[in-house]
Amino acid sequence: MSDLGDTTLRLERLIPSPPDALFALWVKPAQLLKWWAPDGYEPAVDILDARPGGRWRMILRRPDGGTMATSGVYRIVEPPRRLVFTWAWEDQGGARGHETEVAVDFEPAPGGTRLVLVQQRFESKPARDNHTRGWSASIARMEKILAG
Numbered sequence: 001m002s003d004l005g006d007t008t009l010r011l012e013r014l015i016p017s018p019p020d021a022l023f024a025l026w027v028k029p030a031q032l033l034k035w036w037a038p039d040g041y042e043p044a045v046d047i048l049d050a051r052p053g054g055r056w057r058m059i060l061r062r063p064d065g066g067t068m069a070t071s072g073v074y075r076i077v078e079p080p081r082r083l084v085f086t087w088a089w090e091d092q093g094g095a096r097g098h099e100t101e102v103a104v105d106f107e108p109a110p111g112g113t114r115l116v117l118v119q120q121r122f123e124s125k126p127a128r129d130n131h132t133r134g135w136s137a138s139i140a141r142m143e144k145i146l147a148g
Helices: 019-029 125-147
Strands: 008-014 042-048 055-061 066-076 082-090 099-110 112-120
Touching: 008 125, 019 082, 019 099, 019 112, 019 125, 042 066, 066 099, 112 125
Parallel strands: none
Antiparallel strands: 008 112, 042 055, 055 066, 066 082, 082 099, 099 112
């Protein structure tokens, strides 16, 4: 991760798979469920309308059995090159908290696809660091699925 300040995270990976296969993992519910969640959490897709202005919402079951949800709106959907969407955790009543923006670029590269994920406008460095750990683990699972 390069130093982009306390409110932005950036992850970059070279994944040995073509952009269209990688992009599908982000926009097809059955594929998303295979990798989208922090370690130890079980994801469920509530809404996944992958088009500009479309909503998405994921529910995560924690190891203790409790649930938490995150949701947002797609701003840019350019298969198989780019996704931009908002992200916010929801409280138990369904109210959305602080919103960040996630941009994911799928760049063709020798040996596969260079995935570049940037999430910005975090409230704090600890929030950014938690997401860095979560995204890193999720991307590692995605790589295992594609290696498969």
